[in-house]
Amino acid sequence: MNQSNCIVAQSGGPTVAINASLAGVIAGVKSSEKYDICYGAVNGILGILNENYLNLSDIFADDANLEKLKTTPAMYLGSCRHKLPDYKDDDSPYVYIFHQFDKLSIKAFFYIGGNDSMDTVLKLSDYAKKINSDVKIIGIPKTIDNDLCMTDHTPGFGSAAKYIASSMLEIAHDTFIYAVKSVTIVEIMGRDAGWLTAASALARNEYNTAPQFIYLPEVNFDKDKFVADIKEALAHTNNVIVAVSEGIHDADGSYITSSKAACDQFGHQQLSGAGKALEFIVKENIGVKVRSVEVNVLQRCASHLASLTDIEESFAQGKKGVTIAAEGVTASMVCLKRISNKPYQVEYTYSAIKDIANEAKSVPREWINDAGNDVKPELIEYLKPLIQGETAVAYKNGLPDYMDVSHLHKCN
Amino acid sequence: MNQSNCIVAQSGGPTVAINASLAGVIAGVKSSEKYDICYGAVNGILGILNENYLNLSDIFADDANLEKLKTTPAMYLGSCRHKLPDYKDDDSPYVYIFHQFDKLSIKAFFYIGGNDSMDTVLKLSDYAKKINSDVKIIGIPKTIDNDLCMTDHTPGFGSAAKYIASSMLEIAHDTFIYAVKSVTIVEIMGRDAGWLTAASALARNEYNTAPQFIYLPEVNFDKDKFVADIKEALAHTNNVIVAVSEGIHDADGSYITSSKAACDQFGHQQLSGAGKALEFIVKENIGVKVRSVEVNVLQRCASHLASLTDIEESFAQGKKGVTIAAEGVTASMVCLKRISNKPYQVEYTYSAIKDIANEAKSVPREWINDAGNDVKPELIEYLKPLIQGETAVAYKNGLPDYMDVSHLHKCN
Numbered sequence: 001m002n003q004s005n006c007i008v009a010q011s012g013g014p015t016v017a018i019n020a021s022l023a024g025v026i027a028g029v030k031s032s033e034k035y036d037i038c039y040g041a042v043n044g045i046l047g048i049l050n051e052n053y054l055n056l057s058d059i060f061a062d063d064a065n066l067e068k069l070k071t072t073p074a075m076y077l078g079s080c081r082h083k084l085p086d087y088k089d090d091d092s093p094y095v096y097i098f099h100q101f102d103k104l105s106i107k108a109f110f111y112i113g114g115n116d117s118m119d120t121v122l123k124l125s126d127y128a129k130k131i132n133s134d135v136k137i138i139g140i141p142k143t144i145d146n147d148l149c150m151t152d153h154t155p156g157f158g159s160a161a162k163y164i165a166s167s168m169l170e171i172a173h174d175t176f177i178y179a180v181k182s183v184t185i186v187e188i189m190g191r192d193a194g195w196l197t198a199a200s201a202l203a204r205n206e207y208n209t210a211p212q213f214i215y216l217p218e219v220n221f222d223k224d225k226f227v228a229d230i231k232e233a234l235a236h237t238n239n240v241i242v243a244v245s246e247g248i249h250d251a252d253g254s255y256i257t258s259s260k261a262a263c264d265q266f267g268h269q270q271l272s273g274a275g276k277a278l279e280f281i282v283k284e285n286i287g288v289k290v291r292s293v294e295v296n297v298l299q300r301c302a303s304h305l306a307s308l309t310d311i312e313e314s315f316a317q318g319k320k321g322v323t324i325a326a327e328g329v330t331a332s333m334v335c336l337k338r339i340s341n342k343p344y345q346v347e348y349t350y351s352a353i354k355d356i357a358n359e360a361k362s363v364p365r366e367w368i369n370d371a372g373n374d375v376k377p378e379l380i381e382y383l384k385p386l387i388q389g390e391t392a393v394a395y396k397n398g399l400p401d402y403m404d405v406s407h408l409h410k411c412n
Numbered sequence: 413m414n415q416s417n418c419i420v421a422q423s424g425g426p427t428v429a430i431n432a433s434l435a436g437v438i439a440g441v442k443s444s445e446k447y448d449i450c451y452g453a454v455n456g457i458l459g460i461l462n463e464n465y466l467n468l469s470d471i472f473a474d475d476a477n478l479e480k481l482k483t484t485p486a487m488y489l490g491s492c493r494h495k496l497p498d499y500k501d502d503d504s505p506y507v508y509i510f511h512q513f514d515k516l517s518i519k520a521f522f523y524i525g526g527n528d529s530m531d532t533v534l535k536l537s538d539y540a541k542k543i544n545s546d547v548k549i550i551g552i553p554k555t556i557d558n559d560l561c562m563t564d565h566t567p568g569f570g571s572a573a574k575y576i577a578s579s580m581l582e583i584a585h586d587t588f589i590y591a592v593k594s595v596t597i598v599e600i601m602g603r604d605a606g607w608l609t610a611a612s613a614l615a616r617n618e619y620n621t622a623p624q625f626i627y628l629p630e631v632n633f634d635k636d637k638f639v640a641d642i643k644e645a646l647a648h649t650n651n652v653i654v655a656v657s658e659g660i661h662d663a664d665g666s667y668i669t670s671s672k673a674a675c676d677q678f679g680h681q682q683l684s685g686a687g688k689a690l691e692f693i694v695k696e697n698i699g700v701k702v703r704s705v706e707v708n709v710l711q712r713c714a715s716h717l718a719s720l721t722d723i724e725e726s727f728a729q730g731k732k733g734v735t736i737a738a739e740g741v742t743a744s745m746v747c748l749k750r751i752s753n754k755p756y757q758v759e760y761t762y763s764a765i766k767d768i769a770n771e772a773k774s775v776p777r778e779w780i781n782d783a784g785n786d787v788k789p790e791l792i793e794y795l796k797p798l799i800q801g802e803t804a805v806a807y808k809n810g811l812p813d814y815m816d817v818s819h820l821h822k823c824n
Contacts, residue, residue, distance in 0.1 A: 014586045043591045073582050079589040166811050167710055170485050174426045174713040176820045177491040179455045202811065207818035237821065293708045298579055301586040304717060307810065387810035398719065398799035399578050399614065406619035408588045409649065 015156025024318020044080035158310030187275030308389025427568025436730020456492035526555035537743035570722030573611035599687030720801025
């Protein structure tokens with residue numbers, strides 16, 4: 001009757017680590033003296049508005065399930081892209097949400113997500129303050145884009161970075177085999193921030209200098225400079241590999257898409273990504289063998305190649321969320337502070353959500369080389385620790401053995 | 413002085429297992445009483461024409477290197493796409509090649525490759541016969557397409573199939589998260605044979621029914637039927653996932669490309685693949701959220717997710733090549749015969765190269781359902797054993813630790 005429960009939800013795009021943070025929240029509630037049941041809302045904040053809950057304390061009573069959840073990709077609880085209105089304009093969803101909180105004896109709400117989700121955390125925090133609610137509102141970060149402020153890096157990023165670097169190395173092996181001049185363009189996710197594309201630099205080793213060039217959205221893209229870069233590299237190496245963020249743009253802020261490149265060549269519009277655009281530019285201006293590879297959604301859901309560091313930190317950040325809520329913290333997001341790089345050491349902390357929501361962290365210009373076509377050693381040193389270690393993914397019938405997510409299949 | 417040496421080369425497109433077969437050849441020569449040095453020609457048959465050799469017996473004297481080679485993707489020796497002329501038209505390359513064989517005291521030549529490479533094996537075999545050469549000419553199969561005749565399946569296919577099935581499962585997790593109707597098209601390699609696309613069916617398990625449809629090049633693609641399939645599936649499930657071979661074509665034999673689909677919609681040509689084409693068709697005819705994912709080159713070079721069964725069989729087939737050459741066999745390709753499926757058991761054998769070169773093996777129509785939009789259980793049972801087991805890929809600094817291939821970097 002006098003229960004003190006929690007509810008958790010996930011929102012935004014998938015990552016490999018977002019379920020590890022969920023597992024952390026569940027584990028945190030399990031070991032907490034303050035909280036009883038941990039509920040999960042299905043499909044983010046919509047799960048509360050639709051009264052679509054799971055009893056996670058029941059489902060994950062067995063620790064083996066919790067371990068399996070840690071290495072299952074995407075969202076066990078499903079996701080949504082739902083922007084709450086300003087409560088001053090329309091407080092009806094807020095009234096409903098806090099009514100649900102009362103009904104379920106919720107004392108803490110945890111929202112695992114990226115920038116947009118932190119906007120929801122901020123709005124709920126503001127409303128809670130206004131109505132003097134004692135429900136603690138806590139954000140748990142997650143985004144492969146690594147663009148949340150006030151934290152050293154974000155859960156999900158390290159695994160995506162490991163996937164990108166490994167893929168770049170394997171693409172390099174694939175590319176090296178022909179003794180003919182070639183250019184390979186690898187397009188990597190990142191509309192506004194180039195962190196993930198920068199991680200491709202980690203593929204360089206004693207025998208691999210690829211990617212030879214890295215173009216990030218933090219630097220205006222110059223087509224002529226790009227053509228000159230490639231020509232110069234082809235003079236002394238057969239196989240040139242280029243890593244490019246999907247979000248590169250010219251000095252006017254226009255995205256580099258193949259509609260533009262194709263227009264130059266064929267006189268009509270094509271709609272495609274930056275990789276295709278650069279492929280067209282090479283074809284048109286240099287004329288060597290060229291192909292583009294768009295690294296697909298696997299960069300955010302390939303749990304079979306997760307970073308152990310990322311998974312462990314994501315779990316710990318979920319757990320930290322419960323700890324700080326129990327201590328009375330609210331209107332905050334769990335953060336990571338890097339104490340030292342060698343040896344790598346982090347501290348789990350938190351910051352006010354108002355300093356995080358609707359802000360974004362780009363790659364600092366001083367971590368990109370002057371020519372704007374590569375990253376500096378400082379950035380590589382920052383990235384290195386985040387991809388270390390491999391998780392022990394179990395295999396069943398030759399495939400990764402992930403958590404059953406059939407509860408997400410219900411046709412609404 | 414009286415040496416009896418071997419030479420090996422690799423040709424065609426990369427796979428995850430082609431270096432395992434190379435390791436098998438090297439190990440076979442190491443343990444052979446007949447052969448002394450194992451040379452490797454760099455960039456396929458071109459390596460012999462250009463006198464570009466490596467002494468593999470030296471490089472892989474240490475067994476630890478041989479183990480590492482087994483799990484390194486693509487070609488350690490590089491590749492080529494070089495078609496020899498008919499010796500009746502022009503015997504000059506043959507004269508040169510067999511002169512090199514004499515110079516190096518070569519008694520056996522091993523060519524690891526797919527259909528085109530087996531054409532080279534056939535031509536060299538015919539010429540060897542004509543000049544009464546005692547050099548044994550042996551093909552070692554390799555292709556992710558699984559389309560070589562006379563063998564149960566081909567090295568490299570099992571690993572690619574495991575990658576495709578795992579990726580399909582991870583894409584399904586990625587897709588399930590939103591409670592909105594959506595269609596995801598996954599385009600998989602396979603211009604003429606649908607084996608690899610069929611392997612996506614292995615992703616189905618107790619909670620995942622994706623892919624809901626599988627379209628192979630062995631069945632003529634019917635756009636109206638496709639639209640009806642998708643509409644019907646969307647009536648009872650939110651997220652429909654489609655696996656499609658890059659080589660699907662209509663009843664006239666025209667490839668389904670987005671130039672066609674885009675023409676329907678915008679009235680002008682676009683050049684892209686089958687996945688994009690199906691994406692356009694869904695957009696135009698159904699109007700739900702749709703995206704296409706082109707599984708990129710990683711399906712043939714992601715050694716971090718190799719099938720142990722595939723790697724072990726590929727190694728054994730390389731070794732078998734040396735054994736049969738030593739026994740006096742020539743003009744043949746190493747083959748696999750499946751003795752039993754439960755338990756899975758294979759026998760290593762060989763077949764005359766004339767029955768293999770320039771032939772291709774498609775998915776039998778009776779292993780595809782009547783509607784032509786899915787595979788039958790017989791095909792799934794055939795595929796299952798091939799993706800079993802995981803290799804112990806070593807990691808260094810958070811990335812797979814592969815063999816140094818810097819010898820391929822020389823700018824020709």
